[in-house]
Amino acid sequence: MKAKNLIVSFSVLMIAWLLLNWTLDPLIVAIGIGLSLLISVLFCSKCTVFEGIKLGPKAFAYTFVYILVFIRELIKANMDVTKRVLTPGLNIEPGIVKIKTNLKSKMARLILANSITLTPGTFTIHVEGEYFYIHWISTEAVDIEEATQKIANTFENILKELYE
Amino acid sequence: MDIFKLIGAIMLLGGSLSLLVAAIGMLKMPDVYNRVQVATKASTFGAIFSFLGLAIIKFEHWFTGENWLGRVIILIIFIYITNPVSSHVLMRAAYFMRFPLSKLTKTDVLRDDTNSNLLKEPKNE
Amino acid sequence: MNNLDWIIYLAIGIILIAMSLNLIRFFKGPSVVDKVVAFDVISLSGLVLIGTVAVLTNRVIYIDVAIVYGLLSFIGVIVVAKYLQKGL
Incomplete structure (x- = not known):
């Protein structure tokens, strides 16, 4: 293309x-x-950065949905961080978990990793194929499917509409 | 027009408080990974929110005169793209240099996978 | 604007306090990565400070300075991380 x-x-x-x-x-x-x-x-006549992007009115509408959801998650993440930092004592239980994504295109994976980094308590450490390794400040689930459900599903469902 | 200046100044104040939270978190957290995490979230939010406030302070220049809004939008998009990426690269460097995790850590799936050769450590090209 | 200037000066003071707290971590930090992260947060706070000065002195050209400074600090952090992974 x-x-x-x-x-x-x-x-x-x-x-x-x-x-x-x-x-x-x-x-x-x-x-x-x-x-x-x-x-x-x-x-950019040979580059593969924009491979698999969808064009059209539906994708255009979902861009705004993504921005709104992202702003909501960003504000929630900061409430969370402020609470953790300003309450006395360390109420964290960090851990590194693994999640699986179904997105194929490189750009979609980059946006998903960036979004995971800026949402409450999670941080992408390493990407290996379709697995992301996440540093989670309050480990709630270790199992792959459960962690995927809790961390990535919100953004993945939106990004599926934007990228093939 | 004064109401926009008030809103913008309050947003700027909120953003700078968020930067202060990032600094306190840097001092408080026990190991490298938690520090990077807290600092990245709070400082990205603080910078984006402060620049939005600065753009709102300059509301009378949005449609005429000097171009404040466009430059601020470029800067915000730039911060959104680059800041998580640079922290992620730093954190991966820290992990593969084997800095110790804090004692509170519950699980470490990545270490298990590296030990059982499910993945190789990244080669430098 | 004059009667609202004090909020902006207060914000400048808070950012300066944040930068000096980061400076403590920058000098104390047990590992290299701590120092680099402290430097990253300091440069992001400096970015906001440049923007604030641009509004106070009413000169739009300082926002361009902020854009170029953000670019340079990003490249600096990436280069240090690549060096730490023995890739440079």
Whole structure:
């Protein structure tokens, strides 16, 4: 899927250009289109970063769902961290557990690992194939399926709609 | 317009308090892994929230004049992508240098898997 | 803006306290990774400080400085981690 790669990288570069310039002046927009096209043809005609991304109105809607869920989890994570840090004494029981993901594309796995890192109490240490090794500050489950259920399922279900 | 400045200033205050929580957590937690975890969560949230507050303080420049909002959005996306990645790389380096886990640790599946050769330690290319 | 400036100055004070607490960990830290993480949090707090100064002095160009500083600190942390894994 060469064309899809080009389209996605072109639009990412174009959005960054427009955000940095913050104007719709035709000259600026024309320069931006030229530069983005040049960079995406030169550097991203063979890259595999955007492989398996879905385009369309449904994926667009799920992007906003992802952002909202992510903000909610981020705020929950900070409540959790603040509570753990400010209560006297150490009320932690850390452990390293293993979870399994079904996502195939690289970008989806990167976003899933980043989201796991920023959600309450969990932190991705190592990725090996389809297994993630998670450092969990309050180990609630050791079993693979139970841990997957508790840690990754919220984001995995959303990311399935965004990536193949 | 003054209400936006009030909201933005309060958000900035909340973000800086979150950075303070990250610093206290760095001093309090018992081993490297818990420190990295607390510091990453609290500092990422603090930075993102503070920059949102700064953008709201400059509300009158959103549509005219100098471009505050676009740069702040670029900065927020940048922090969201890079900060977890750098902490993750550091934590993996710490783990494979075999820094000791704290005594409170309950399970360590990764050590079991490494010992039973289910996975090799990452080779450096 | 003048009557709300004190909240921003209070935030600057809190960030400075956080940076000095991190500095304790930076000097004390038993291992290298502790020091690098403390440095990472300090540079992120410095990023927020640069943004705050940009708002106080009303100059948008300082936000660009913050973007470039964030990029450089990210690359620095990655390079140190790669070096610790004997990959450099």
